[in-house]
Amino acid sequence: MKAARFHARRDVRVEDIPTPTDQPAPRQVLVKNRFCGICGTDLHEYAAGPIFIPTQPHPYTGAKAPQILGHEYGGTVVAVGSSVTNVAVGDRVSVQPMVSPRDDYFGQRGLYQLSESLAIIGLAWPWGGMAEYSLVNDYNVFRVPDSVSDAQAALIEPTAVxxxxxxxxxxxxxxxxxxxxxxxxxxxxxxxxxxxxxxxxxxxxxxxxxxxxxxxxxxxxxxxxxxxxxxxxxxxxxxxxxxxxxxxxxxxxxxxxxxxxxxxxxxxxxxxxxxxxxxxxxxxxxxxxxxxxxxxxSWCYTTLMWPRVAALIGSGILPAEKVVTRRIRLDEVVENGFEALLSPAGTELKILIDLQ
The missing domain is CATH 3.40.50.720 (NAD(P)-binding Rossmann-like Domain)
Structure with missing residues (x-):
């Protein structure tokens, strides 16, 4: 599959890499990615990184550069592990990208975003949204209602912030x-x-x-x-x-x-x-x-906000899609994505990568 991977400052390459397994671990989900937004954090990594992307294995996830970028995204479930109950094959989902222990001090209190072991998909996890597929944990995916489009599903993460x-x-x-x-x-x-x-x-x-x-x-x-x-x-x-x-x-x-x-x-x-x-x-x-x-x-969001934010977007009360100024292909991610967003003219806001 194709994936945009960060290697070093101003060195993001669209490469062919192996597709994740179609037989996920018991509590994991394989997603066919649909749209992925370019976040300001991705932009900082591209222009001045590595910042959050580890150069040595992350102590919790083991991930390190080269890193598939992208943490604002959604897609369709194509395979689930044997113990997954919250989504099924064919569901359209939005990805909540925080990965952390469920049993440390903050995890036991439901404050997963505050964990000292926190990792983020697309920054410190083997997979990310700027690729054709990603393998994530069951707690990272939320089924979106019919009122939320595929493009809007990729906007739930920044809107939750x-x-x-x-x-x-x-x-x-x-x-x-x-x-x-x-x-x-x-x-x-x-x-x-x-x-x-x-x-x-x-x-x-x-x-x-x-x-x-x-x-x-x-x-x-x-x-x-x-x-x-x-x-x-x-x-x-x-x-x-x-x-x-x-x-x-x-x-x-x-x-x-x-x-x-x-x-x-x-x-x-x-x-x-x-x-x-x-x-x-x-x-x-x-x-x-x-x-x-x-x-x-205000650090990110709570991980349980996805249904509520999806409802705000889907109802039109919070029309997040209005901030999208361009859609591009994955092959264009450097020239028409990162470089366009770095232009001092400031003529672009949110750029979505169309992965299909």
């Missing part, structure tokens, strides 16, 4: 929200905030192309560019009492954006750090204390 972040921020009906960063996660975060009931949503980014895309996705979003706008002041001017937003969600992973969130949130508001920082940002501790605000991390 933003639904969880909105929950971490306590976004509720009538709230005002700031999202910093108009990349794919930022755009989905805007939609997740609206689905949670936020009525006034601000989006800040330095790329006017992406801000224009955001206005097409959600026409009443208020877009701001910190290169030309004084973002905290503009937000205070447009919020009740001039106090700032109730919740700010930082989806860039940049020190300046985090600072903007702390400035723009109201007293006793909540700042949620969604984007991953590559360094250690300075945080204005005085303002955090003086304004009596909460600063919270």
């Amino acid at each position: 933003t639904v969880y972040a909105a929950e971490r921020g306590g976004v509720k009906p009538g709230d005002s929200v700031l999202v910093t960063g108009a990349g794919p996660i930022g755009q989905l975060q805007v939609l997740a905030a609206r689905a949670a009931g936020a009525t006034r949503i601000f989006l800040s980014d330095t790329n006017d192309n992406r801000l224009a895309m955001a206005r097409q996705i959600l026409p009443d979003v208020i877009t701001l560019n910190p290169r030309s706008d004084k973002v905290p002041e503009a937000i205070r001017d447009q919020t009740e009492g001039g106090v700032g937003v109730d919740v700010a969600l930082e989806c860039v992973g940049a020190e300046a954006a985090l600072g903007t969130c702390i400035e723009a949130v109201r007293r006793q508001g909540v700042v949620v750090q969604v984007g991953l920082h590559v360094g250690k940002p300075a945080v204005d501790g005085f303002t955090v204390t003086f304004k009596d605000i909460d600063v919270r991390g």
Whole structure:
């Protein structure tokens, strides 16, 4: 089968490799992959990796580079192990990519995403979504309802990130929200905030192309560019009492954006750090204390969110498919996938790989 494998920084190759076994282990499932999204994490691995991809065998999964990429994907079940009961051959599924022990401290509490042994399919597992087939555990697959298309099934994973972040921020009906960063996660975060009931949503980014895309996705979003706008002041001017937003969600992973969130949130508001920082940002501790605000991390999602997020997407309440700007073939993944997303023009958001 064909698979896109990471070998080193800026070295992703589409190669022919053996297809996974059609006789899965008792608790494993063989999936014929359908669509796979290119995530910002994949992009960071391509441009500056290895970061999460191990160069020595992962202590829990044994995986290491070269690594099949892709953790935002879905497909159709083509074979199941003898002990699998949650899916059957022919089911359309979305993949929840976290792999971790079921019996360690966090696993026993259902907090699998917090396990110190955590691995992620497409980053530290022998298989991934950027291939024709993948072999995964039974707990990694969720059957999707008829209301969810094959393309939408590949969008459940990134959407779950933003639904969880909105929950971490306590976004509720009538709230005002700031999202910093108009990349794919930022755009989905805007939609997740609206689905949670936020009525006034601000989006800040330095790329006017992406801000224009955001206005097409959600026409009443208020877009701001910190290169030309004084973002905290503009937000205070447009919020009740001039106090700032109730919740700010930082989806860039940049020190300046985090600072903007702390400035723009109201007293006793909540700042949620969604984007991953590559360094250690300075945080204005005085303002955090003086304004009596909460600063919270948001790591991925809980692994049990898939049915709920699928329902949000399938019902149209959270139209995640609006962030897709291009579909490509696997053979195009470098030139028309990674390189297109790295373009400073910012004319692409979410690119899906069509594996059929």
